[in-house]
Amino acid sequence: MEKYLIVTDTTSAMNKEIAAAHGIELISLSVIVDGQEYKDQVDISTEQLYDYLKDGKTPSTSQPNTGYLIEKMEAWQKENYEAIIVVTCSADLSGTNNGFHLAKDTVGLDNVYIYDSRQVGAPVMDMAIRAKQLADEGKDVDEIFKVLEEKTKHSFSFLYPDNFDQLSRSGRLSPMAARMASMLKIKALLCLDEQGKSVDKYSMSRTEVKVLKAITDKFHELGVNAEKYKIYISHADNIVFAKKSKLLLQTTFHGIEVEINNLPAVLTCHGGLACCALHSTYKI
Numbered sequence: 001m002e003k004y005l006i007v008t009d010t011t012s013a014m015n016k017e018i019a020a021a022h023g024i025e026l027i028s029l030s031v032i033v034d035g036q037e038y039k040d041q042v043d044i045s046t047e048q049l050y051d052y053l054k055d056g057k058t059p060s061t062s063q064p065n066t067g068y069l070i071e072k073m074e075a076w077q078k079e080n081y082e083a084i085i086v087v088t089c090s091a092d093l094s095g096t097n098n099g100f101h102l103a104k105d106t107v108g109l110d111n112v113y114i115y116d117s118r119q120v121g122a123p124v125m126d127m128a129i130r131a132k133q134l135a136d137e138g139k140d141v142d143e144i145f146k147v148l149e150e151k152t153k154h155s156f157s158f159l160y161p162d163n164f165d166q167l168s169r170s171g172r173l174s175p176m177a178a179r180m181a182s183m184l185k186i187k188a189l190l191c192l193d194e195q196g197k198s199v200d201k202y203s204m205s206r207t208e209v210k211v212l213k214a215i216t217d218k219f220h221e222l223g224v225n226a227e228k229y230k231i232y233i234s235h236a237d238n239i240v241f242a243k244k245s246k247l248l249l250q251t252t253f254h255g256i257e258v259e260i261n262n263l264p265a266v267l268t269c270h271g272g273l274a275c276c277a278l279h280s281t282y283k284i
Helices: 014-022 046-054 066-077 096-106 120-138 141-153 165-169 177-181 208-221 240-250 265-271
Strands: 004-009 025-027 030-033 036-039 060-062 083-088 110-115 156-160 187-192 199-205 228-237 257-262 276-282
Touching: 004 120, 014 025, 014 120, 025 066, 046 265, 060 265, 066 096, 083 096, 083 120, 083 141, 096 110, 110 141, 120 141, 120 228, 120 276, 141 276, 156 208, 156 265, 187 208, 199 208, 208 240, 228 240, 240 257, 240 276
Parallel strands: 004 025, 004 083, 083 110, 228 257
Antiparallel strands: 030 036, 030 060, 156 187, 156 276, 187 199, 228 276
């Protein structure tokens, strides 16, 4: 069996425990709070990020430091891997993919294969785990990339902010628009476009029931079913909504596997506390 290393980063919703359980190398993005930089899941935990948000801080994230990536690649070079497969979030949403390419070129590794998932959050984790399974089965890089491409084509992601506070603080929504939306009790449902280039408005509703209906209707349209799909619900300290959504989805799509986990820092910093993401992923 060839010696393969599978790598992903913390935009994938993967934490250290999941990475260790699957034998995957996890690279931390940077979380910045009041000018102080922390390595996600190393120097700052998910719970600490929640605390900063509760205190009214406006944290942000940035791609991994280039020096950090170069250091990692130099260490991997010494291990004599046959291939190193890196699964990143959408290159249009983060500079992380480009950072890996830069580090690869700097170190001069020709056995590093970088896959742009064109996704963000749990679908990236799902792809990394599947890539590791395929590598352990003896599949080569081309075979693994073919499966990853099928998973990309059949993934769909929703982002549901609980309120507009963080979007306003970060400048992604004007304070006036945020106040108007809150006064009118409007609930926004966002989605990742099908090319993975941007997060766009999907629908506007007055009730959470209508938000969930829009999600289930879209999953029906996509042909989501228990045999071929798995759903992830990632939340930022909003387990009540996550459990409610899980029950609805398992009732609607009878027998479907639904996994609840924590929203990655990059999405929490955008959507704020209580924000949730719902992802349909393809089983292949």
